Amino acid sequence: MPFRLRVDGLGASRGEDPIFRAICLVLDAGGALLVTGRNGTGKSTFLRTLAGLHPADSGTILLEGIADPTAPVRESLHYLGHRNAMKRDLTVAENLVFWARFSGRPGETDPTVPPDAALATVGLGGLGHLPFGYLSAGQQRRAALARLLVAHRPVWLMDEPTAALDTASERMVEALIAGHRAAGGIVIAATHQALDVPGAQTLTMSGFAVPA
């Protein structure tokens, strides 16, 4: 069976308030989805629900064509949230080694891409020895992006991946996304920026209008 992400009838709420309902989508290997919409319309909630970090009210999220179909979907994805999920007091390289072990397949001890190489890819070559907290906001975001490279996971969920990044780094993010898709991965990115992601599907969140 080919690799495919299938979302059917997904809905979620925040407290008593419905945020979205009945979202259906299918993304094949190499596919991408850009999620857009005004502030507060539910982009982050949607990504967090896909990541298993926020409970769904309804619907299913299935990955087809993976080695172990009984494995939770969350084990096949990387979630890059608003926060970078790195320890400020550890060095950048130590953070990446942690993530490689945490996100790698069971029994897999070596990073998919060595931290130094991942850092070079995001333009932070030679900075692995610095405490994460020493980096600028944009450098911290780039280091968080390197996290996606050190352990291969086929689905990337990216919430505002270009937050704090300069224009050149936005092109770097586009290249990372293109590389992941070319390797058969799937990318879902929520963004306010006009990212160049060729052939991407789009989902515009509009918020949930309660009938009068």
Ligand SMILES: Nc1ncnc2c1ncn2[C@@H]1O[C@H](COP(=O)(O)OP(=O)(O)OP(=O)(O)O)[C@@H](O)[C@H]1O
């Ligand atoms: N932790 C929370 N507790 C309660 N309500 C929340 C929480 N986080 C978000 N919300 C509400 O859920 C709705 C959707 O928020 P969400 O963060 O998903 O939107 P968004 O489209 O990602 O916004 P932005 O573009 O500002 O990042 C908003 O009305 C927000 O107030």
